[in-house]
Amino acid sequence: MDYLEYKGYKGSVEYSKADNCLFGKVLGMSKDLILYEGNTIDxxxxxxxxxxxxxIAGxxxxxxxxxxxxxxxxxxxxxxxxxxxIAMLAQEAGTTINGYIKQALEEQLKLAHQ
Structure with missing residues (x-):
C-alpha cells in the first residue's frame, strides 16, 4: 500500500469507487482521527x-x-x-528483557527486508 508522509505522520491512500475520489486517514493514531480526501494525488x-x-495547531x-x-x-x-x-536468554546475554526483544525484532526486520 502506498502512503503519504508529512511531519512524521503517515497516511493511507485509498480510492472510493462510489464517490469517485481518493481518501485516506493518518495511520497509527488510535485516539485521534485525521481524515482527508481529494480528486487528484496533489x-x-x-x-x-x-x-x-x-x-497540530489545535x-x-x-x-x-x-x-x-x-x-x-x-x-x-x-x-x-x-x-x-526470554528473561533467561536476556540475562545470559547480559541485557534486559526489553533490550533482548528489541534486538530480536531488529534482526527479524533486517531478514524481512533482504
Missing part, C-alpha cells in the same frame, strides 16, 4: 498536510502535546513460559 496530499497542520491552542503515531512503546501478551525463557 489535492489528496494538500488535504493530508492541511489536516496534520490543523491537528493541540497547541488547547495546550496539549500532539500525539505521534507509534510512540515506540509496545505492550505484548505472551505466555509465562515464553516470558521466562
Amino acid at each position: 489535492e489528496l496530499r494538500a488535504d493530508f498536510e492541511a489536516g496534520i497542520d490543523n491537528y 493541540c497547541v491552542a488547547d495546550g496539549i502535546e500532539p500525539r505521534k503515531p507509534y510512540s515506540g512503546t509496545l505492550n505484548i501478551r505472551i505466555s509465562p513460559e515464553i516470558h521466562s525463557k
